């Protein structure tokens with residue numbers, strides 16, 4: 021009798037625990053999928069990660085090892101020259117890998133690029149009106165971001181543009197000395213271009 025009772029209580033306890041766990045899992049899944057992140061918040065968060073990684077790579081790898089310690093160079097032709105990839109290449113390789121991996125994730129849909137009104141590589145010049153206006157805005161209004169919406173190919177997008185700043189002396193020296201650079205008077209702390217993040221909006 022005693023044993024039966026114990027078993028009964030045990031069974032009840034297990035059932036209760038399972039129900040609680042199941043409810044908890046469902047609640048977490050519900051919360052995780054609830055549409056509560058605004059496109060602007062998502063863009064700001066993505067940019068924070070991108071910009072921090074970019075700054076760390078430039079300061080702790082390129083500026084330290086190439087400019088200061090001179091143990092290795094940084095070059096566009098990094099393979100041939102056994103050099104470090106440029107910060108802009110590091111950024112683009114990441115963006116390309118994100119685009120490729122996101123193909124398999126139907127809910128993950130955004131793109132990003134590094135551009136400038138004074139591009140070393142003309143492919144990095146702004147193309148849409150929003151990109152042109154945004155790059156001009158962030159260059160003229162230091163510390164401010166530019167947010168807008170645009171319609172491209174029948175889809176509405178939220179587009180955010182953030183200043184890309186000369187955070188290390190190598191940013192300035194490399195661009196000012198580069199044979200293809202259309203601008204040669206950059207100084208430390210100047211806005212040299214911008215990061216464009218684009219997120220599709222449901223129509």
Ligand code: HEC
Nearest residue numbers: 078094108134135136139140141144185186190191194213
């Ligand atoms: C050793 C040289 C070098 C260094 C250091 C460097 N850049 Fe560049 N940067 C380039 C080259 C070359 C490109 C073009 C790359 C490409 O083909 O897309 C470029 C691209 C860019 C672009 C995109 C527009 C353009 O000019 O094509 C921006 C913006 C930019 N760099 C800003 C910076 C900033 C800010 C830093 C420092 C955090 C930096 N760069 C460090 C050489 C350099």
